[in-house]
Amino acid sequence: KxxxxxxxxxxxxxxxxxxxxxxxxxxxxxxxxxxxPGHQLPADPEKKTVVVLGSGWGATSLLKTLDTTEYNVVVISPKNFFLFTPLLPSVAVGTLNPRSIIQPTRYITRHKTRAVSVIEADAQEVDPINKTVTFTDSSEIQGDVSSTTISYDYLVFAVGAEVQTFGIPGVKENACFMKELADAERMQRQFMDCIETAAFPGQSTEEIDRLLHMVVVGGGPTGIELSGELHDFLEDDLKSWYPELAGKVRITLVEALPSVLPMFSKQLIDYTESTFKESKIDIMTKTMVKEVKEKSVMLQLPDKSVVEVPCGMVVWAAGNKGRKVTQDLMAKIPAAQTNKRGITVDDYLRMDGTNGTIFAIGDCTATSYAPTAQVASQQGAYLARMLTQMAKKDLYDKRLASLEISATSAASEEDKKKIADEAEATKRQLNKFKLRPFHYSHQGSLAYIGSDKAIADLPFMNGNFASGGVATYLFWRSAYLSTLFSLRNRTLVATDWLKTRLFGRDVSRE
Ligand code: FAD
Ligand code: NAI
Missing domain, CATH: 1.20.5 (Single alpha-helices involved in coiled-coils or other helix-helix interfaces)
Known part of the structure; x- marks a missing residue:
């Protein structure tokens, strides 16, 4: 035995x-x-040029899927990397290292069949008539040339959106945003500065209360996730390292609408509100921020009275608006582009009024879909497949044209028949080409709400399955881990989660 x-x-x-x-x-x-990465085909002047503006969700998904054999591709973006936005709030509190959620664009383009040109620059102007883009290097170091213009056959416009401030006084000057990687890093520094300043000897009780009051504006998913992450930082780490202060830190979430998270089901909104209550995060609904001052916010309460609330930090997560380059392009096609929310496209993502030469995807467009990463990445992948199809169709068109020329100079009846047969076969292939319109497949909405809990609204058997809690949080983690674009990012994020679990978050301020 x-x-x-x-x-x-x-x-x-x-x-x-x-x-x-x-x-x-x-x-x-x-x-x-x-x-x-292996050897790549060089640029081919015979092939059409696709210029892609942006390196975010839409552009990166397109680059990953696009077969570059039949195109010369140029990517222009002020950031030479892709940012995985869903995990940005985790960077803001130090759960994740900033570098773990970005992926250099060249890591993607260097694996394509034909070499892709990646240019770190801001697109300044698109000329839809002459089919050109003018772009500028706006980085700190400049060379002999810092602005130039190139031509395109197809332009993929995927520049995303920028933070909407509604012209509210003091927002730009005094609030932190939560849109770019630099915003999250800045917020972490400012948050730790508030804590350390509150720990400075001799500070008055009122000043400590002010410094430790964090106001998050916007009850959309960004504001909710950030409040949840701030709460975790407080509970898991600050309580240990700043025992005399941690109990005094307050988080207030301000939302103008009657409820937070309008895109989630009622039951999950209630669940989030009750979890926030337990976590001692105050939610102020029907309350609008009217001004952000250096040391306070002006709030308009539901009864329309305006109060000044002292605070140490304000995080602005109140939505997005179109970029200037988008508005300028739309202004050049006034008859077809009238939607103030963004670019109007047809069912094939072709920008209205541009004869199919400009495609627009993601947050810069105004469609019936929400401005989310899910939509942008599906649009990017769809467009890549469509461009590949279009290239194949071009090849068959060219083949047919050359066969027609050969037919006129064919020497014998036998040659003529051969050419006619081949032309018939090519026509049959051409008839198979049918571009299918873009169809969005909603995979569900997920959000982290702190205290190791997440909420999920998932499509299920023609209905909806709503769930919230710790199991959903594990699902949230595994869903985001698998959505990350590379093994490198997955490894870095998983390692950061483990490091945070073992050693806690770093409270040092750079
Ligand atoms: P972006 O991803 O913003 O990319 C735009 C690109 O254009 C960037 O690379 C930018 O550098 C570049 N660019 C800017 N100006 C120019 C210019 N002048 N010329 C050339 N390039 C330019 N969505 C979800 O579905 N799920 C989530 O969990 C989720 N979480 C989020 C969390 C946060 C904190 C934020 C801010 C957003 C979140 N979103 C989420 C929304 C999602 O990030 C956006 O919908 C998505 O990024 C849109 O993709 P995009 O390609 O249109 O724009
Ligand atoms: P949002 O537009 O969804 O929410 C902004 C909120 O701010 C709105 O509810 C608005 O009423 C409020 N607001 C505006 N001005 C205000 C003021 N002056 N005072 C008080 N409140 C004010 O913006 P958010 O959260 O940044 O999301 C942007 C997009 O990204 C959305 O489409 C969202 O679905 C998506 N996203 C999705 C996530 C997820 O699925 N987990 C996470 C983060 C973003």
Missing amino acids: QSKWRGFLQILGRATLITIFGGAGAFYYITQQERN
């Missing part, structure tokens, strides 16, 4: 070793594949 057990344990031990070494080998192989 003993030897049976010994045999079983030996097999188990070998199987474990094979799994560990096999897994490590596969992991190493994939990382080396990612690190060492």
Whole structure:
């Protein structure tokens, strides 16, 4: 009996070793594949040029899916990386390292069949008549040339949106945003500055209360997730390192509408509100921020009275609006582009009024879909497939044209018949090409609400499945981990989560 057990344990031990070494080998192989891109075809002047503006969700999804064999591709973006926005609030409180949620655009383009040109610049102007883009290097270091113009055959406009301040006084000057990587890093510095300043000896009680009052404006998913993350930071780490202050930190979420998270089901809104209540996060609905001062916010309460509320930090998460480059482009096509929310496109994502030469995807468009990463990435992947189809169609068109020329100069009846047969076959292939309109498939809405809880509204059997709690939080984590664009990002994020669980968040201020 003993030897049976010994045999079983030996097999188990070998199987474990094979799994560990096999897994490590596969992991190493994939990382080396990612690190060492192979040879690429050079740019071909015979091929059409696709210029992509942006390196966010829409553009990156397009670049990942696009077959570059038939196109010369140029990417222009002021950021030479892709930012995984859903995990940005986690960076703001130090749960994740900023570098873990970005992916250099070249890591993607260097793996394409034909070399893609990546240019770090701001697109300043698009000329839809002459089909050109003018762009400028607005980084700190400038060379001999910092502005130039190039031509395109197709333009993919994916510049996203910028923070909406509604012209409210003091927002730009005194509030932190939560849109870019730099915003999250700035918020972390400011938050820790408030804590350290409150710990300065001799500070009055009122001043400590002010410094430790954090106001988050906007009850959309960004504001909710950020409030939840701030609460976690407070509970998990600040209580240990600043025991005399932690109990005094207050988080207030201000929302102009009657409820937070209008895109989620009622039951999940209630769940979020009750979780926030337990977490001692104050939610002020029907309350509008009228001004952000250096040390306070002016709030208009539901009864229309205006009060001044002292605070140490204001985070502005009150929505987005179109960028200037988008508004300028729309202004050049006034008859077709009249929607103030953004660019109008047809069912194939072609910008109205541009004869199918400009495509627009993501947050810069005004469609019936919400401005989310899910929509932008599906649009990017769809457009990549469509461009590949269009390139194939162009090839068949060219082939047909050359066969027609050959037919006129064919020497014998036999040659003529051969050419006619080939032309027929090409026509049959051409008839197969039918561009399908874009169809959005909603995979559900997810949001983290702090205290290791998340909420999810998921489509289920023609209905909706709403869930909230710790199990949903585990689902939230695994969903985002699998959505990250590379093995590198997945490894970095998983390692950061483990580091935070073991050692806590870093409270030092850079
Ligand atoms: P972006 O991803 O914003 O990309 C725009 C790109 O254009 C950027 O690379 C930018 O640098 C570049 N650009 C800007 N100006 C120019 C210019 N002049 N010329 C050239 N390039 C330019 N959505 C979800 O579905 N789920 C979530 O969980 C989620 N969480 C979020 C959390 C936060 C904190 C934020 C801010 C957003 C979140 N979103 C989420 C929304 C999602 O990030 C956006 O809908 C998505 O980024 C839109 O993709 P996009 O490609 O249109 O724009
Ligand atoms: P949002 O537009 O969804 O919410 C902004 C909120 O701010 C609104 O509810 C608005 O009423 C409020 N507001 C505006 N001005 C105000 C003022 N002066 N005072 C008080 N409140 C004011 O913006 P958010 O949250 O940044 O989201 C943008 C997009 O990104 C949305 O489409 C959202 O669905 C998506 N997103 C999705 C996430 C997810 O699925 N987990 C996470 C974050 C964003």
